[in-house]
Structures are given as C-alpha cells and as structure tokens.
Amino acid sequence: MLGATSTARPFYGSFAWAYDQLSERAVTAECGHIAATLSGRGVAPDASLLDAGCGTGRYAVELAQRGYRVTGLDASPELLDVARQRPGASAVTFVAADLVRPPAGPRYDAILCRGVLNDLLEEEDRLDAFWGFARALNPAGVLVFDVREWEATGRRKSREPVHEKTVETRRGTLTFRSDTRLDHATRQLRIAERHVLTTGPVTNLHPLRFRHAVLDARRGPAPPRPDRLRGRRLPWGLRPYAGRRLH
Numbered sequence: 319m320l321g322a323t324s325t326a327r328p329f330y331g332s333f334a335w336a337y338d339q340l341s342e343r344a345v346t347a348e349c350g351h352i353a354a355t356l357s358g359r360g361v362a363p364d365a366s367l368l369d370a371g372c373g374t375g376r377y378a379v380e381l382a383q384r385g386y387r388v389t390g391l392d393a394s395p396e397l398l399d400v401a402r403q404r405p406g407a408s409a410v411t412f413v414a415a416d417l418v419r420p421p422a423g424p425r426y427d428a429i430l431c432r433g434v435l436n437d438l439l440e441e442e443d444r445l446d447a448f449w450g451f452a453r454a455l456n457p458a459g460v461l462v463f464d465v466r467e468w469e470a471t472g473r474r475k476s477r478e479p480v481h482e483k484t485v486e487t488r489r490g491t492l493t494f495r496s497d498t499r500l501d502h503a504t505r506q507l508r509i510a511e512r513h514v515l516t517t518g519p520v521t522n523l524h525p526l527r528f529r530h531a532v533l534d535a536r537r538g539p540a541p542p543r544p545d546r547l548r549g550r551r552l553p554w555g556l557r558p559y560a561g562r563r564l565h
C-alpha cells in the first residue's frame with residue numbers, strides 16, 4: 319500500500335475515473351498563476367518540476383505544455399492510470415509513491431503540491447512531507463503549495479455542510495455527496511462521502527466516512543503533539559502552515 323488516503327477514499331480509488339468531472343478546477347488559469355509565481359522567483363518555463371500529489375495529472379500536463387519538465391507523483395495507482403491516459407500525458411513522467419516517505423530521486427527546480435496537504439492528518443507526516451520537499455528541491459528551488467484556511471472553511475462548511483453533484487458519465491449517472499462536520503478541537507473536517515452510480519436499472523452505493531485535516535494558512539492548527547515533534551524542525555526555518563492560498 320502506498321498512501322493510506324489513496325486506498326481508503328473511493329474519490330481517489332474506485333471512482334478515480336470520475337475525479338475530474340466531480341472536482342472541476344480552473345486548471346489553465348491556475349497554472350498561469352503558478353507559472354507567473356515561478357517566473358517571478360527565477361524558475362524558467364524549461365525548469366524541472368515535481369507535481370507532488372498530481373492526481374489525474376491535469377496540472378502536470380498543463381505545466382508540461384507550458385515547457386516545464388514535469389514529474390507527477392501520487393500515491394493512488396487508480397488516479398495515476400487516469401493521468402497516464404490524459405492527452406499530452408506522454409510529456410510527463412508519472413511515479414507511484416508516498417510523498418510522506420518519498421524514494422530517493424532527482425532534484426527539481428520547483429515543486430507544486432496542490433490540494434494535497436490537507437489529506438495528511440498526522441503532524442509527523444506533514445513534517446516528513448516538507449523534509450521530503452526540502453531534499454527534492456535544488457538550491458534556490460521553489461515550493462508552491464496550498465492549504466485550507468480554518469476560518470474560511472469553517473464559515474463555508476457551517477453554512478453549507480452538504481455538497482452534492484450529479485454528472486452524466488460514460489458509465490451512467492453518478493451522484494456524489496459529501497457531508498462535512500467541523501471538529502473545532504482538532505481542526506479537522508469529519509467528512510462522509512457517498513458515490514451513487516446508476517447504470518440502467520442498477521444502482522450501486524459506495525459510502526465512506528473519514529477525516530480531513532485543515533492546515534490553516536494564517537493561524538495554524540491545534541497545537542502539535544510535542545511527543546511527536548521532539549527534536550524536529552521544519553526545513554529552511556519554515557513555520558508550519560505558512561502557505562499561500564492559490565484559490
């Protein structure tokens with residue numbers, strides 16, 4: 319097993335094939351912003367770039383089309399299968415690996431980690447991910463990552479705890495529903511997800527409950543557990559969760 323997240327969540331596993339339809343993003347515009355951010359920090363469009371947690375490869379392929387030499391890494395074999403079938407995917411090298419325990423490999427001029435870090439529930443795993451990024455970056459390399467903000471997420475999820483979306487897919491009508499409760503003590507989202515796929519007269523129900531951490535970009539999460547963090551420091555003197563939102 320690679321990352322626990324990949325196998326536990328149908329969104330990343332048995333329904334990976336529907337991921338892009340259920341989770342739409344303004345990928346082209348966001349990649350424009352990412353490219354501008356990298357250029358502004360001296361990383362040119364022909365640079366090497368690791369998309370850590372690349373999912374279906376939509377950012378990886380878009381960035382490769384802009385000239386970056388892209389490697390896409392993900393823990394989910396199912397999402398990587400989708401990524402490899404994407405038009406333009408041959409320009410990207412895809413790797414199945416856990417970004418918390420990444421294999422030794424080449425260094426990159428830039429790392430993108432979008433929509434991923436909130437999947438890591440344990441403080442220690444987050445630190446290991448950042449240490450992995452530090453080891454995988456060239457000197458003067460640039461890390462671009464995003465995290466949720468607790469206040470904004472809390473307000474939104476209190477107002478709208480249920481998200482539901484129905485899409486017509488090549489396999490039938492798919493309804494995805496997520497129901498989110500806020501756990502203020504741990505700053506985690508407790509999420510129940512459900513996929514319902516109707517193909518002709520047959521309906522298949524896939525329910526799941528899991529937790530999602532909210533790493534606050536401005537104020538940090540609940541205090542870290544000192545027993546887990548003893549002697550650990552973030553690379554480059556980074557403060558935990560000092561990220562910048564991309565969206």
Ligand SMILES: C[S@@+](CC[C@H](N)C(=O)[O-])C[C@H]1O[C@@H](n2cnc3c(N)ncnc32)[C@H](O)[C@@H]1O
Binds near residue numbers: 321330371372433437
């Ligand atoms: C919300 S998706 C975002 C995917 C992609 N970055 C995007 O924006 O379309 C989170 C991704 O992180 C991956 N992921 C979560 N934990 C991981 C880990 N420990 N190692 C590698 N990938 C991980 C999941 O498999 C999933 O593809």
